[in-house]
Amino acid sequence: DADVTQTPRNRITKTGKRIMLECSQTKGHDRMYWYRQDPGLGLRLIYYSFDVKDINKGEISDGYSVSRQAQAKFSLSLESAIPNQTALYFCASQAGGGDTQYFGPGTRLTVL
Amino acid sequence: RKEVEQDPGPFNVPEGATVAFNCTYSNSASQSFFWYRQDCRKEPKLLMSVYSSGNEDGRFTAQLNRASQYISLLIRDSKLSDSATYLCVVNMASGTYKYIFGTGTRLKVLA
Numbered sequence: 195d196a197d198v199t200q201t202p203r204n205r206i207t208k209t210g211k212r213i214m215l216e217c218s219q220t221k222g223h224d225r226m227y228w229y230r231q232d233p234g235l236g237l238r239l240i241y242y243s244f245d246v247k248d249i250n251k252g253e254i255s256d257g258y259s260v261s262r263q264a265q266a267k268f269s270l271s272l273e274s275a276i277p278n279q280t281a282l283y284f285c286a287s288q289a290g291g292g293d294t295q296y297f298g299p300g301t302r303l304t305v306l
Numbered sequence: 307r308k309e310v311e312q313d314p315g316p317f318n319v320p321e322g323a324t325v326a327f328n329c330t331y332s333n334s335a336s337q338s339f340f341w342y343r344q345d346c347r348k349e350p351k352l353l354m355s356v357y358s359s360g361n362e363d364g365r366f367t368a369q370l371n372r373a374s375q376y377i378s379l380l381i382r383d384s385k386l387s388d389s390a391t392y393l394c395v396v397n398m399a400s401g402t403y404k405y406i407f408g409t410g411t412r413l414k415v416l417a
Contacts, residue, residue: 236407
């Protein structure tokens with residue numbers, strides 16, 4: 195079984211809809227991240243969390259919110275989706291003090 | 307100037323060839339460096355960390371040049387299975403969230 199899972203894997207939605215992307219990890223890591231990837235751009239950080247009570251904005255947090263429901267779960271919400279949020283979204287986890295990030299399989303989101 | 311820059315490629319090489327990629331970074335205070343591999347539409351996976359003294363893992367060798375602010379990845383005896391996009395990742399300060407991803411260099415190994 196994968197250590198970092200994401201649901202859904204693919205989602206098509208319409209402008210203005212609220213969407214939640216979910217991420218779970220079984221690695222016991224404290225740190226979790228949400229990134230988006232667009233063609234021609236590197237992965238960009240949306241939000242990160244170093245533990246359950248710690249939530250921080252990344253470089254492109256506008257239009258997104260997150261919830262760290264438990265150490266293992268970190269959800270990303272788009273309150274009112276817009277077409278330029280069409281992208282591949284990755285969740286990642288990392289051990290505190292470690293450098294390696296472990297990525298989930300990604301969610302391909304299309305906003306029409 | 308981008309914080310982390312890579313040649314997007316594609317690099318098209320025959321099987322068995324040796325190929326090298328470079329990645330430059332702008333922040334001289336950067337602490338740690340990595341190469342990740344990403345297959346098409348899949349998640350990035352750590353290929354190797356890059357240490358100051360250089361390091362090797364089988365056919366893969368990574369080097370760091372702090373003076374010139376670049377890291378490199380050398381792949382020897384290329385295999386078809388090496389075809390992927392290679393992402394350069396730089397951590398701006400150890401223990402922080404600040405990982406900057408390059409846009410990746412695409413490698414195609416041809417039979």
